[in-house]
Amino acid sequence: MNPFGGELAAQYPTIRLLDSGRSSLRLILKNSKPGQTILLPEYLCPIISEICQQYQLIIRYYPIGDDFSIDFSALDFTECDWFYWIHYFGFFPTDLPISQLSQVAVIHDCVFSPFVPPQLQQSTIWYAFTSVRKIMPVAEGSLLLSNQMLSTIPAAVNQFAAIKWQGLEQKAAYRNMSTLNEEIELGYVNKLAQGEQALTAQQAICNMTDYGLERYHAAMALQFSTLSARLAHFQLVNNVFNQYQSQPDFACFYPLKIKNNPAELLKKLRADNFFLPYFWPNREKNSIYYNKFIFIPLAISYSEEDLMRLCEKITLYDN
Numbered sequence: 001m002n003p004f005g006g007e008l009a010a011q012y013p014t015i016r017l018l019d020s021g022r023s024s025l026r027l028i029l030k031n032s033k034p035g036q037t038i039l040l041p042e043y044l045c046p047i048i049s050e051i052c053q054q055y056q057l058i059i060r061y062y063p064i065g066d067d068f069s070i071d072f073s074a075l076d077f078t079e080c081d082w083f084y085w086i087h088y089f090g091f092f093p094t095d096l097p098i099s100q101l102s103q104v105a106v107i108h109d110c111v112f113s114p115f116v117p118p119q120l121q122q123s124t125i126w127y128a129f130t131s132v133r134k135i136m137p138v139a140e141g142s143l144l145l146s147n148q149m150l151s152t153i154p155a156a157v158n159q160f161a162a163i164k165w166q167g168l169e170q171k172a173a174y175r176n177m178s179t180l181n182e183e184i185e186l187g188y189v190n191k192l193a194q195g196e197q198a199l200t201a202q203q204a205i206c207n208m209t210d211y212g213l214e215r216y217h218a219a220m221a222l223q224f225s226t227l228s229a230r231l232a233h234f235q236l237v238n239n240v241f242n243q244y245q246s247q248p249d250f251a252c253f254y255p256l257k258i259k260n261n262p263a264e265l266l267k268k269l270r271a272d273n274f275f276l277p278y279f280w281p282n283r284e285k286n287s288i289y290y291n292k293f294i295f296i297p298l299a300i301s302y303s304e305e306d307l308m309r310l311c312e313k314i315t316l317y318d319n
Contacts (some may be wrong), residue, residue, distance in 0.1 A: 021131025090248025139164030165196030
């Protein structure tokens with residue numbers, strides 16, 4: 001047996017904090033070879049496909065059910081080198097074919113979680129990363145874990161984070177103002193958009209900035225201390241719509257399947273001062289499923305009264 005006790009050793013050969021999920025994915029794919037095949041889910045952020053193409057991988061897509069499930073029995077892992085799996089909205093599948101996944105390199109995308117669940121770490125080759133900008137009040141941050149030793153990265157200059165931090169801080173100041181000011185609001189919106197453009201243009205693999213690292217640690221502490229409150233928000237919304245029989249391991253958004261056109265519903269909600277996110281620009285063949293969802297944020301910065309008002313508006317408009 002392995003030694004028990006004593007000083008704690010690192011659990012993984014690779015533990016990194018990078019500036020974005022894109023940097024994490026690029027660092028992972030430095031271990032790929034041109035011409036290898038990767039299985040990607042049909043429902044995903046388009047930048048994932050673009051990065052895989054940059055590394056000259058052959059992409060094959062597999063379907064995702066409208067409940068975010070995967071039919072693993074329909075997948076042939078003998079015909080691929082990489083399997084890319086997204087941990088959708090904190091719901092972890094119970095039917096993972098661990099023995100089959102051990103035949104390929106597994107990339108576990110935890111974009112909707114601040115931490116990495118350990119269930120897949122016994123795969124022969126396993127990588128997992130987060131991308132916390134979507135679920136935490138931070139401008140940068142991606143935790144990368146692997147049972148493989150990854151190469152070191154050069155000290156590339158992060159091009160987008162400073163711009164995004166300025167936008168987030170301007171937004172926070174604006175939300176605390178007693179009166180609305182359209183010019184100030186437009187200013188932080190434009191700043192955040194500029195930061196996204198800089199991130200899209202960035203090709204280098206970058207570490208987090210010192211400024212971002214300090215705020216990342218503070219935000220992570222808050223996420224863990226408020227897990228129960230987020231789950232309570234999830235249950236509150238689920239009591240209204242009753243679309244899920246189980247709770248996620250991390251409640252960030254409530255994916256709500258609606259009856260009508262999401263674009264029209266989101267427009268009506270914006271008129272009532274409810275601004276909901278949208279995931280993602282869909283691949284055309286997959287639009288039937290995921291153009292039927294809207295996503296309700298469950299952050300503790302929103303009160304139960306706010307959530308109930310939002311649910312009432314959705315029920316009114318989606319009839």
